[in-house]
Amino acid sequence: MESSRARRRRVPLLCIALAALVVVGGTAAGTVYVQAQAHPREAAVSSSSATPSEVAASGEASVEPVTRPTVDRAALLADAMESVSVPDGAELSVAVLDMESGESAAFGDGSFDTASIVKVDVLAALLLQAQDAGRELTSAEKTYATAMIENSDNASTSALWETIGRAEGLAAANERLGLTATEGGEGMLWGLTQTTAADQLTLLQQVFGDDSELSEASRAYLRGLMGRIAVDQRWGVSAVADGSQWALKNGWLPRSTTGLWDINSIGRVTVDGRDCLVAVLSDGNATKAEGVALVEAAARAAVSVFAGD
Structure with a gap:
């Protein structure tokens, strides 16, 4: 961008x-x-x-x-995160990258369920496979991809999960994309894929950066879908953007074993003329609304470490 x-x-x-x-x-x-x-x-x-x-x-x-001395962005992010109230029992991790300078910072670690943010990774894997075969996506694949990203349609995701070869196909793509800590969910449980904020930041760089395994056409296609998310899903990292200057994918999943929510958000945002890639992962949220508020607060804190540069 x-x-x-x-x-x-x-x-x-x-x-x-x-x-x-x-x-x-x-x-x-x-x-x-x-x-x-x-x-x-x-x-x-x-x-x-x-x-x-x-x-x-x-x-x-x-x-x-x-x-x-160079600026310690990690320390700035740690300081900024002190203003973010994490509810008891919830866990949070965030990573941010300034696209102009290439500087980045991360807070928190550990693996989280992807929920629906894995859909960006699934489409990236499909596009890589199509590139290797020297073909365009089929009309059916495009229909599934649009519904999967823009509307977060689960049936469409399951269809494309099968197409890429499930977890094995995702792993093959991620090896090329540079994701080293992401493991696909078993069988058809793509929403239980495990990932880290750092890996999601790497994925975003593949989508929004120029140095990528994805072709220019593949990147433009994915970016376009992420910029047309359904209105009721425009929360998370987009909350910190200037107007419509965002492209994102959110994930939300109530865990049946605990009743607690996984709430995640990844994407590109523009704030005060600065383009940033942001990934926020969380789990253990009592409600979806509580998780959304937590993710948005963390996204604001993350972007703030580059304010005033």
Whole structure:
């Protein structure tokens, strides 16, 4: 996704002789800010009459590197999550990535039931298989895919779960996509696939990033479906987005053994011109509404670690 943040204005070449030039570079130890200060004889060159070659020949800039520690996003996220009230018995994990800088952070760990967020992974697996076969999705597959993502239709998901080869097919796709901690549910229990927030962030990068096993056409197709979620399912990470600047998939599942809810949300959101990928997983929620509120609070906290940059 292209960022809508305003670009900085370029400084005219002839102004170099009159002002300090700041160049930013990266090192393993942190971000290095290099300040180039004009020599006195450079400043004597008239900005109205000097040519670029005269400015360059008037003297070389002195370089004074200054190292500043990189921002600890994980620590910022941990601090932000202190404002999120997690109900007794509930568990929560969240991961976020800023698409412009590539920086990311995660809070919490452990595996969670995917519930319906696995449907993004199922469609990614189907698209990979179609790419390998050099074919387009069939009309039936497209019908199932639309219902599965936009309306979270379970029957359509079961049909495509069979098509990709169930858990074995999902595992083969995930090995290529880079998901290392996701295990498909047994038999037809695709909703009990186990995953982590970090793995879901990796999946989102495959869908919304440019460096992907999925073709450009496959990514565009999946993104389009995730941007047309049914109105009654537009909650979760989309709650922090600017207007309609979101694409998501939610998952919700009441566990029959406990009566408690799994509530998950993954997607891309735009906040103050910044595009972020966010994955929030939770379980042990007393009600669906309580889980939705928890997930949205965690999503807000996650995106806040990049605010003001």
